[in-house]
Each structure stands twice: as C-alpha cells, then as structure tokens.
Amino acid sequence: xxxxxxxxxxxxxxxxxxxxxxxxxxxxxxxxxxxxxxxxxxxxxxxxxxxxxxxxxxxxxxxxxxxxxxxxxxxxxxxxxxxxxxxxxxxxxxxxxxxxxxxxxxxxxxxxxxxxxxxxxxxxxxxxxxxxxxxxxxxxxxxxxxxxxxxxxxxxxxxxxxxxxxxxxxxxxxxxxxxxxxxxxxxxxxxxxxxxxxxxxxxxxxxxxxxxxxxxxxxxxxxxxxxxxxxxxxxxxxxxxxxxxxxxxxxxxxxxxx
Amino acid sequence: xxxxxxxxxxxxxxxxxxxxxxxxxxxxxxxxxxxxxxxxxxxxxxxxxxxxxxxxxxxxxxxxxxxxxxxxxxxxxxxxxxxxxxxxxxxxxxxxxxxxxxxxxxxxxxxxxxxxxxxxxxxxxxxxxxxxxxxxxxxxxxxxxxxxxxxxxxxxxxxxxxxxxxxxxxxxxxxxxxxxxxxxxxxxxxxxxxxxxxxxxxxxxxxxxxxxxxxxxxxxxxxxxxxxxxxxxxxxxxxxxxxxxxxxxxxx
Numbered sequence: 001x002x003x004x005x006x007x008x009x010x011x012x013x014x015x016x017x018x019x020x021x022x023x024x025x026x027x028x029x030x031x032x033x034x035x036x037x038x039x040x041x042x043x044x045x046x047x048x049x050x051x052x053x054x055x056x057x058x059x060x061x062x063x064x065x066x067x068x069x070x071x072x073x074x075x076x077x078x079x080x081x082x083x084x085x086x087x088x089x090x091x092x093x094x095x096x097x098x099x100x101x102x103x104x105x106x107x108x109x110x111x112x113x114x115x116x117x118x119x120x121x122x123x124x125x126x127x128x129x130x131x132x133x134x135x136x137x138x139x140x141x142x143x144x145x146x147x148x149x150x151x152x153x154x155x156x157x158x159x160x161x162x163x164x165x166x167x168x169x170x171x172x173x174x175x176x177x178x179x180x181x182x183x184x185x186x187x188x189x190x191x192x193x194x195x196x197x198x199x200x201x202x203x204x205x206x207x208x209x210x211x212x213x214x215x216x217x218x219x220x221x222x223x224x225x226x227x228x229x230x231x232x233x234x235x236x237x238x239x240x241x242x243x244x245x246x247x248x249x250x251x252x253x254x255x256x257x258x
Numbered sequence: 259x260x261x262x263x264x265x266x267x268x269x270x271x272x273x274x275x276x277x278x279x280x281x282x283x284x285x286x287x288x289x290x291x292x293x294x295x296x297x298x299x300x301x302x303x304x305x306x307x308x309x310x311x312x313x314x315x316x317x318x319x320x321x322x323x324x325x326x327x328x329x330x331x332x333x334x335x336x337x338x339x340x341x342x343x344x345x346x347x348x349x350x351x352x353x354x355x356x357x358x359x360x361x362x363x364x365x366x367x368x369x370x371x372x373x374x375x376x377x378x379x380x381x382x383x384x385x386x387x388x389x390x391x392x393x394x395x396x397x398x399x400x401x402x403x404x405x406x407x408x409x410x411x412x413x414x415x416x417x418x419x420x421x422x423x424x425x426x427x428x429x430x431x432x433x434x435x436x437x438x439x440x441x442x443x444x445x446x447x448x449x450x451x452x453x454x455x456x457x458x459x460x461x462x463x464x465x466x467x468x469x470x471x472x473x474x475x476x477x478x479x480x481x482x483x484x485x486x487x488x489x490x491x492x493x494x495x496x497x498x499x500x501x502x503x504x505x506x507x508x509x510x
Contacts, residue, residue, distance in 0.1 A: 020348045027348075043370055100262035101269065104495070111442040111491045112484060113449035116461055119468040119476060123290035192357065199360040206454065221366045221455065229370075233363040244355040 045227040054231035057216075070212040073129055074201045077136030081197050085141045086186055089148020090178050099149055110142045115203055122208055132204035132212075139200030140193040147189025151182035184254040191247035195240055202236075292477055300478030301485075310463055310479070317448060317460040320376050324383025324444040329437055331384075332391020336436075337421065339392065340399040356389045365451050379451045379459070386447035390439040398432025399425060431501040438494040445487065 029047050036044040045053065057063060092099040118135060125131040155178070163177045179186070205214025213232065220228035274294050280286055281293040292300075304310055339346045364385060368378035402425055410420045426433065452461030460483060467476035 021351060024348050024352060039371065044367070097262060097265070100260075101265040104492075105266060105269070107495070108488050108491055111446070112487045113446040113453075113461070115446075115450040115453045116464045116480060116483060118453075119464070120291070120480075195357060195360060199362055202360060202363070203450075203454075217363065217366070221369075224370065226367065226370050229363075229366045233367065236360055236363055240360060241355050245351070248354060 043226065045230045049227060050230045050234055053227045054235055057228065057231055057235075066212050066216055070201065070205065070214065073132040073205070073212065074136060074198060077133045077201050078140065078194060078197045080133065080137050081140035081144055081193050082190055084137070085144025085189065085193060086148050086179075088141070089145040089186075089189070090152055090174055090182075092145065093149040093152025093155075093182075094178065096153075099153065103146070103149070106142050106146060110146070114138055114200070118204070118207060121204075127208050131208060132201050135204035136197045136201035140197030143196060144186075144189040144193040147192070148182060148186050151185030151189075152178060154185075155181050184251055187247060187251045187254060191244060191251070194243060194247065198236075198240060289473065292473055296474065297477040297481045300474040301481040304475065304478045305482065310460075313459050313463050314482075316376070316458055317452065320379045320459070321383060321441075321445045321448045324380045324387060324448060325437075325440050327380070327384045328387035328391055328440045328444060332388045332436060332440065333395050333433065335388065335392035336395025336399060337425075339396050346396075353389060353393055361385055362447070362450065365454065369455060374455070374457060379448050379456065382451045383444035383447040387440040387443040390443055391436040394432050394436030394439065395429070398429030398436075401432065402428040431498070431504075434498055434501055438498055441494060442491065445490075449483070 032044070032047050036046045041049065092102050114135075117138070121135050121138070122131050125134055159177050159181055163173045168176065202214040202217070205212040206218045213236070217229065217232050220232065277291075278293050278295060281288050281291055339349065362382070365378065365382045368381045372378045372381065406424050406428055407420075410424045415423065448459075449461040452459035453465045454461075456462045460479065464476055464479045464483075467473075467479060
C-alpha cells in the first residue's frame with residue numbers, strides 16, 4: 001500500500017517544491033518592500049526601482065566592457081582554482097601523510113581574512129588582470145581542494161585494489177578511478193569554490209582596477225548611490241544563485257546515478 | 259608528536275627560511291616584500307608601542323558582538339527550523355545557496371543604513387556567520403536520538419527545559435562546530451569590512467599603512483593578524499576534536 005501512496009504523491013511533491021520556491025521569492029521581495037517603506041527609499045531602494053536601475057545599468061554603453069573584463073578575470077580564476085584545486089585534492093587524498101600534513105595548514109589559510117593580504121598580491125603581481133586572478137584563486141582553490149581530498153579519503157578501498165589489479169599508472173588511476181568516484185563531492189567543492197572565487201575577483205576589482213563590475217560597485221559606494229549598489233548586488237545574487245542551483249542539480253543527478 | 263605534525267612544522271619553518279633567504283639576497287624586490295625577521299620585529303614593536311591597541315581591541319569587540327549575536331540568533335533559528343518542517347522546506351534553497359552568494363556586497367548597503375561607524379561591521383559579521391550557526395544547529399538537532407526526546411516528553415519538560423537539559427547537551431559538538439565557524443566567519447567579515455571602508459580598526463590600519471607605502475607596519479600588522487587567527491583557529495579545532503572524541507567514546 002505504501003508504494004501506491006508514494007507513487008501517487010510523487011508528482012504533486014515536485015509541484016510543491018516549485019511552489020515553495022515561489023513562496024520564498026515572494027516573501028523575500030515582500031520583506032524587501034517593507035524594509036524600504038520603513039527606512040525610506042533613499043536608504044533601501046524598493047524592489048521595482050532596483051529592477052529599473054538594473055535595466056538602466058545593463059543598457060548603459062560601458063556595461064558590456066565592464067562585464068567582459070570581469071568575466072575574463074573571473075573565468076580564468078575559476079578555471080585555475082578548479083583544475084588546481086581538484087589536482088591538489090586528488091594528490092593529497094591519495095597520499096595519506098601529505099594530506100594529514102596539509103589539511104590543518106589549508107584550514108588555517110581558509111580561516112584568515114584574505115582581504116588583508118591584498119596588498120601583498122598587488123605588490124607581487126602589479127596593478128592589472130593578474131592581481132585580480134590571483135586574488136580570486138587564493139579565495140577559491142582551498143575549499144575545492146579540501147572537498148576533493150575528503151572525497152578521495154572516503155572512497156571505498158576496493159577501488160584502489162581493483163586499480164592495482166589492472167596495473168593502472170598514476171595518471172590512468174586518477175582519470176578512470178579517482179575522478180569518477182569522487183565526482184559528486186568534487187562538484188560540491190566547485191559549488192562553494194565558485195562563489196568564493198567570484199567574491200575574490202570582485203574584491204580585487206574594487207581596489208585596483210580601471211574597469212569591471214567591482215569597479216562599478218566601488219564608484220557607487222564612493223558616490224553613495226544606493227540604487228546602483230543594490231541593483232549590482234541584485235544582479236550578482238541572481239547570477240550566483242542560478243549557477244549554484246545548476247551545480248546543485250548536477251550534484252543531485254550524480255548522487256542519483258550512483 | 260605525530261609524524262604529520264613534525265612535517266608540518268618543518269614545512270612552515272622551511273618556507274619562512276626560504277622567504278628570509280630570498281629577501282635578504284634581494285632576489286625578489288626587498289622594498290615590496292620585507293624579510294620575515296623584519297616583519298616579526300615590526301610586529302613586536304607595534305605590539306609593545308601600544309599604538310594600535312585601541313584598533314585591535316575595537317576589532318575584537320566588534321567581532322565578539324557579531325559572534326554573540328550570530329550564535330544566539332543562529333541557535334534560535336536552527337531550533338525553529340527543526341521544529342517547523344514547513345518553514346524548513348521553504349527556506350532550504352536559501353540555506354543551500356547562502357554561501358554561494360557573495361553576501362559581502364551587502365556591506366555598502368549596511369553603511370548607508372547605519373552610517374560609517376561600527377554597526378555595519380557588526381551587521382556584516384552577523385549576516386556572514388548566522389547561517390553557518392543555524393545550519394550546524396539544525397544538523398546537530400537532527401542527530402539527537404529520538405529516545406531522548408521521547409524521554410523529555412515522558413518527563414513533561416517544557417520547551418525551554420528540553421532544550422537546556424536534553425537537546426543542547428546531546429547536540430553540543432555540532433553546535434560547537436557552528437560556533438567555531440561563527441567565530442571564523444565573523445572575524446573574516448569584520449576585518450574585510452574594515453579594510454574596504456571604515457574609519458578605524460585592524461583592517462583599516464592595514465589598508466592605511468598600505469596606502470601610505472609603510473610596508474614594515476603593514477607586514478607587521480598582517481603578521482599579528484595571522485598569528486592571532488592561527489592561534490584562535492588551533493584552539494577551537496583542539497576543543498572541537500575533544501568534544502567529538504567524547505561523543506564517539508560514549509557511543510561505543
């Protein structure tokens with residue numbers, strides 16, 4: 001009987017999840033509206049005004065250039081974080097001692113306020129694209145490496161033995177055994193690393209850059225233009241949330257497969 | 259001491275020695291990167307001179323306030339999420355994607371809201387830390403054995419008594435992980451906020467020294483911060499490991 005009940009509720013449940021999402025968005029927008037009514041539109045811009053402002057920013061002729069600059073910096077930083085983090089995680093997970101040595105060091109580095117290290121990055125890389133990229137990478141690479149490392153450690157040992165039986169080389173082992181076995185965890189790490197890399201790149205742009213989204217944010221901060229700040233924040237939030245949901249969907253599908 | 263710990267110390271010492279050598283031999287520009295020994299000397303002087311004591315205390319006070327607020331409200335939030343599954347189902351996507359969104363961009367809005375004083379810093383620290391606390395509390399509450407909750411009902415405990423006598427002790431390690439993350443996140447957010455835009459505090463002084471090309475002071479302050487956060491993190495980790503070990507021992 002229970003199976004019948006389960007199969008019966010499966011469709012409405014899916015619909016209900018959509019409904020939950022809609023409810024959440026409506027509640028958040030309503031809260032926002034109430035907050036702006038309470039504090040006045042100069043302090044917190046109303047949702048509708050923010051949307052209009054966001055449309056104005058996007059249709060501005062300088063915007064595509066800013067977006068391009070930020071995208072290049074962020075894309076490169078995330079690529080380096082992802083490849084470097086996964087490679088380091090696989091290596092540290094497979095070598096037990098190396099992992100034990102490195103984990104507290106990485107946790108320590110993860111927990112320091114890295115923004116304050118920005119001057120060092122700037123002095124080392126100079127003003128420009130690479131400072132932003134390096135800053136994004138130092139934010140994003142650690143969580144990716146940590147997640148990957150833990151995934152390798154928790155892998156069933158029989159996989160390793162099977163690889164031994166087939167006499168796989170280290171590269172083949174990583175490609176055919178380690179990576180597929182750890183993929184769901186790796187995706188979870190990428191999901192967290194994505195946002196941190198984005199944050200790092202943006203902060204990098206806020207301090208030392210001639211163009212980009214972070215620079216727009218900094219200009220708006222200095223001019224005290226709340227509507228612009230909120231419109232940019234809204235765009236970033238929506239972008240990050242959408243990418244996050246995509247990563248989550250991927251993660252769920254992988255977990256479902258295995 | 260374990261082999262791993264010895265390796266770790268060796269690596270850190272070797273790294274510092276390498277930096278010292280590289281800067282002393284001027285293989286990398288000694289103006290932009292000063293030797294570690296000079297950094298340590300500068301840090302010591304800064305600490306002894308007392309010039310930055312107020313800033314350091316201010317930052318610590320701000321972070322502490324943010325931690326307290328985040329821990330209390332995060333705990334309450336976690337309990338509410340546990341008690342109200344409907345609320346939890348609605349908020350679940352928000353909790354999952356909370357740290358995937360650069361929350362830090364809210365800091366300018368908080369400045370507009372509160373003015374340029376310590377409150378936006380407390381606010382950003384709170385916003386950054388509170389969800390970690392709530393999620394870990396929820397995680398801990400879910401692991402409280404059902405039988406204990408039933409016992410609480412048999413004894414007719416009130417909600418408050420149940421939390422104090424049953425739920426909190428049983429989920430303590432997870433709640434502590436939440437507190438650890440709260441401390442780390444609040445400190446990151448407060449110092450970052452000070453660095454970006456503020457009038458005083460530790461992060462502000464680093465930014466100020468950087469803008470004034472005062473590299474010895476800048477590196478000295480950075481080193482102080484690294485040592486402080488490193489020590490704090492180490493202590494919290496040690497306490498956490500002990501708590502989890504106790505739980506495992508009881509389970510066996």
